[in-house]
Amino acid sequence: MTETVVHVTTLDQWKSVLDVWFAQGYEWFSSKGYREDYFRNGSRQLRLNHINKISYSGSNLYSEDDCIEYADFMSQQEKTMAKETYYVTQEQLDLIEYLKDEAYPLLALAMNTFAYDSDFEEKFDPNVLFTDEFVGDSTVALTKYLAGDTSIEFKVKEQLYRLWRIDDENEKVYMWFELGTPSYIQDKSYAFTAPREEIEKHKTVSWEIEKAD
Template structure:
């Protein structure tokens, strides 16, 4: 296997590349799977490296920028050309569960189940065409449950809510919850202590 280095610019792109590699059985150098958002958010890693089936990361700057890499858009186009990847949509657990019920269409036909749930299907912001293809078992369309993210918050001495964030790799705080450090529960627990309270990110 040849080495592949992919340049990403957003956390969503970071996760998409990892989804492709995890689906093909690749793992981090540690042997684990997981998005490890902290590498992207705190450590400013913008390059994912797959070599001999193992995933590592490269920092941006600090003379660690790889000399040979492909852009995210080229990587994803290559995956589609090779027919190695279905289009994957992330939805909430409740939406996913309801789609499974419609797909099962117990006691009625699939068309009947779709018609009966038309308002619900139209309310999903993905597009009716992709949903209908998924319900009809098109292997090129997949849905998965969006990973629940969490953040830490507390009430300061002035009675205001503040949220934990990172500033140049050091834990800090912000009054804007959209600026908070968000991560899966396992990662957030590493930073939690008696001063902070835990909450789900909507």
């Protein structure tokens, strides 16, 4: 790679640039931490050189044409480091984070050698682990995430709820809207689902609330 020199004007900007590079696995050439003393001593130029080491210019020797301004640098990072977000259940997220904390997560995933619970393989089946709200190969995404890819993140999707009741024939039915009018149906896949706050607006003494799958 060619070197990158970022011009900053505040200590917060200095730290933000370092946070980006630290997250990408880069380190100082011969230092540790934020090294605020470099900034306080006058340096305003942070450098990532061709051998992937961080350094600085104590005398700010780089010309304006050789530097990238802080705002432009961060804008660049937002484009190149855009997150791919995958939505999972809280239980699945707990399992992913547990696995990530393993000493060798990819090996543990491949060999299923870590101790969490006996039905791990079922929960991590690609067909049941992830929801259908994203595009992409979920298995590859999980592997890349466990390997340290910071462009991928997993989040818990907002829990949705539905309303149900037992009808006169002792069958479980669910509320749904037919042409805008509340009605009921036996197939829960057609049920009206919404966050709890919205669901409670439609609840009466006849209906019970349950989590939607």
